[in-house]
Amino acid sequence: MVECxxxxxxxxxxxxxxxKQFHSVVGHIEDILMEDEFVAMHNAFMEKHWTEFxxxxxxxxxxxxxxxEYGRTIEKYIEEELNxxxxxxxxxxxxxxxxxxxxxxxxxxxxxxxxxxxxxxFKMMFLDYKxxxxxxxxxxxIIQSFCLFMIWLKMKEGRTVDFSLDLSVSKYxxxxx
Amino acid sequence: MGFxxxxxxxxxxxxxxxxxxxxxxxxxxxxxxxxFNGEDIDTISPTLGFNIKTLEHRNFKLNMWDVGGxxxxxxxxxxxxxxxxxxxxxxxSADRRRMQDCxxxxxxxxxxxxxxxxxxxxxxxKQDLPGACSAEELQEILELxxxxxxxxxxVWCSAVTGENLLKGIDWLINDIAVRIFxxx
Numbered sequence: 001m002v003e004c005x006x007x008x009x010x011x012x013x014x015x016x017x018x019x020k021q022f023h024s025v026v027g028h029i030e031d032i033l034m035e036d037e038f039v040a041m042h043n044a045f046m047e048k049h050w051t052e053f054x055x056x057x058x059x060x061x062x063x064x065x066x067x068x069e070y071g072r073t074i075e076k077y078i079e080e081e082l083n084x085x086x087x088x089x090x091x092x093x094x095x096x097x098x099x100x101x102x103x104x105x106x107x108x109x110x111x112x113x114x115x116x117x118x119x120x121x122f123k124m125m126f127l128d129y130k131x132x133x134x135x136x137x138x139x140x141x142i143i144q145s146f147c148l149f150m151i152w153l154k155m156k157e158g159r160t161v162d163f164s165l166d167l168s169v170s171k172y173x174x175x176x177x
Numbered sequence: 178m179g180f181x182x183x184x185x186x187x188x189x190x191x192x193x194x195x196x197x198x199x200x201x202x203x204x205x206x207x208x209x210x211x212x213f214n215g216e217d218i219d220t221i222s223p224t225l226g227f228n229i230k231t232l233e234h235r236n237f238k239l240n241m242w243d244v245g246g247x248x249x250x251x252x253x254x255x256x257x258x259x260x261x262x263x264x265x266x267x268x269x270s271a272d273r274r275r276m277q278d279c280x281x282x283x284x285x286x287x288x289x290x291x292x293x294x295x296x297x298x299x300x301x302x303k304q305d306l307p308g309a310c311s312a313e314e315l316q317e318i319l320e321l322x323x324x325x326x327x328x329x330x331x332v333w334c335s336a337v338t339g340e341n342l343l344k345g346i347d348w349l350i351n352d353i354a355v356r357i358f359x360x361x
Binding site (some may be wrong): 063072 | 228253
């Protein structure tokens with residue numbers, strides 16, 4: 001009797017532990033995605049590739065290459081961070097845990113992760129980023145022309161130029177979420 | 178395949194199918210896709226990359242991928258094989274001169290491991306043109322009877338008039354559905 005009871009108790013505990021471990025990893029992934037380092041890494045990727053994208057219906061083959069690199073980059077980043085944060089973290093084990101919970105993966109975090117490997121969402125994100133980047137370029141040019149005009153105007157009037165009111169355009173950061 | 182792809186696959190909505198449309202250039206792949214999607218087909222130019230359409234049909238969500246067919250682009254086809262449930266091979270039935278090329282490319286594709294599980298629909302397109310081969314003729318010329326590795330069917334159609342497109346797609350969906358969704 002006693003042995004039997006202990007057996008059941010033990011297996012219950014082990015399932016519980018696995019569950020705890022799984023949810024702890026998911027919690028870490030959530031943290032990782034919200035941190036500035038991830039956003040910066042994501043932005044660096046966007047900055048590197050946005051000029052390839054064009055707002056046309058037809059897709060270029062290079063989008064597929066960039067899409068694959070995107071998936072690999074994000075996966076690698078998350079895996080490395082998990083290795084640092086979770087003792088004895090094992091990606092294969094985590095994948096298996098994911099598969100076991102196939103019908104139980106509701107919640108924003110899983111939606112977000114699934115979006116990373118959705119090509120259409122990926123293309124839309126790049127087109128949005130491109131629009132913002134082009135608009136920023138445009139503002140920069142307008143401000144630059146305006147400054148040059150002011151300098152010219154002042155020099156024409158024979159006045160010295162006061163640079164103490166120098167304008168600057170700071171780097172923008174787009175949060176992917 | 179990394180964990181993101183694993184996750185995406187699991188999160189895929191029920192009744193979702195991935196369909197890949199291939200064939201020689203000028204076969205009418207993009208026209209079929211656009212016609213099926215109810216879009217204007219007057220201003221289609223040769224595809225140099227690929228098109229994607231997601232459409233709902235009979236409660237199925239169809240992710241359709243149409244990749245350019247020019248000779249120089251065919252080496253890119255392989256990048257789109259993964260996870261394909263159905264393959265539509267489009268033939269310009271009036272282009273008798275290139276039937277050998279067409280046959281070779283098709284049979285080459287069928288050797289691809291990543292397409293092994295896919296249902297194959299052959300569209301004998303451009304039946305509205307004079308001198309077009311019939312579906313029966315094409316079956317001979319393309320040696321379709323040699324195909325033992327895939328479920329296949331040849332259906333005549335005209336992307337321009339829209340005739341028989343539904344019939345072909347419905348056969349494809351039914352075959353995939355029986356294979357995939359009844360297994361669950």
